[in-house]
Amino acid sequence: MISNPVPWPNNARCAVAFSFDMDGESNLLRNFGPRAHTMIAARSLGRFEAQAGVPRILSMLARRGLRQTFFVPGWCVEAYPHAIEQILKGGHEIGHHGYLHEDPNSMEEDEEREAFWRGHETLVKATGSAPRGYRAPSYAFSHRTLPHLIEAGMAYDSSLFGDEVPYLLANAGAGDVLELPSVLALDDWTQYGDFEMFRSGAPIASPQKAMEVFRAEFEAAWTCGGHWIPVWHPFLSGRLSRCMAIDGLIGEMQERGGVWFSTLGEIAAHLRALMQSGTWSPHVEQLPFDQSAL
Numbered sequence: 001m002i003s004n005p006v007p008w009p010n011n012a013r014c015a016v017a018f019s020f021d022m023d024g025e026s027n028l029l030r031n032f033g034p035r036a037h038t039m040i041a042a043r044s045l046g047r048f049e050a051q052a053g054v055p056r057i058l059s060m061l062a063r064r065g066l067r068q069t070f071f072v073p074g075w076c077v078e079a080y081p082h083a084i085e086q087i088l089k090g091g092h093e094i095g096h097h098g099y100l101h102e103d104p105n106s107m108e109e110d111e112e113r114e115a116f117w118r119g120h121e122t123l124v125k126a127t128g129s130a131p132r133g134y135r136a137p138s139y140a141f142s143h144r145t146l147p148h149l150i151e152a153g154m155a156y157d158s159s160l161f162g163d164e165v166p167y168l169l170a171n172a173g174a175g176d177v178l179e180l181p182s183v184l185a186l187d188d189w190t191q192y193g194d195f196e197m198f199r200s201g202a203p204i205a206s207p208q209k210a211m212e213v214f215r216a217e218f219e220a221a222w223t224c225g226g227h228w229i230p231v232w233h234p235f236l237s238g239r240l241s242r243c244m245a246i247d248g249l250i251g252e253m254q255e256r257g258g259v260w261f262s263t264l265g266e267i268a269a270h271l272r273a274l275m276q277s278g279t280w281s282p283h284v285e286q287l288p289f290d291q292s293a294l
């Protein structure tokens, strides 16, 4: 059902890479500036992540023997060094997610550059190495984002939706970056994100209902040789009932078999090796898109 499926390691039926965006209070601080200081309840939602959500997710992943990927804005890296230490200690990957969860789609060129490199620098300082992957805050990948990723030597981006298999983002001979696309059905905001203060209007689903949506995507990926990359947030999915449901889903996947659990960085490395050996080739998307029709 999908063209150009990726040959996964050990003949796995699909690749599974949980990705968690630890946004903390960065969204709130960006949207409300100094006023965020007065919004104790709203801030407590973000603070829940370092206090309980991330530790719970980390202990669940450790119990299941999995290493996964966390995207963290630079501000959160500085505000919650202990959580970052714990993520690294568990052998997980940390990816770039802006500095203060900025929206590149509404920024000037120099503002986007400054936010990108400030976030990058913060991660290098905290982890000791350059991040291998990027997810644009709020998926707001702009027409100017790709050159930064290439300059930073990023192996992959995971912000876009242009295919159901990985593909290549190319910039007119200046280089390229692998795109590991997700699907909005796998974003937990669509199930749990009912916060007027964050301008979201989704009714809150039960973990069982949410898992039904997430599981449907997994079944399709497993059947057709695809990949499954949920975009989950510890302040939502790290809550007790939801984390228990995730744990159950991982158990089902592990029991079924044929699943390659990996970080996004490992997927990107696998794809590059396939490309170099000529075993698999992605479709290439040239960026920025043609503007002549506008």
Ligand SMILES: [Zn+2]
Pocket: 021, 022, 023, 097, 101, 137, 138
């Ligand atoms: Zn985010």
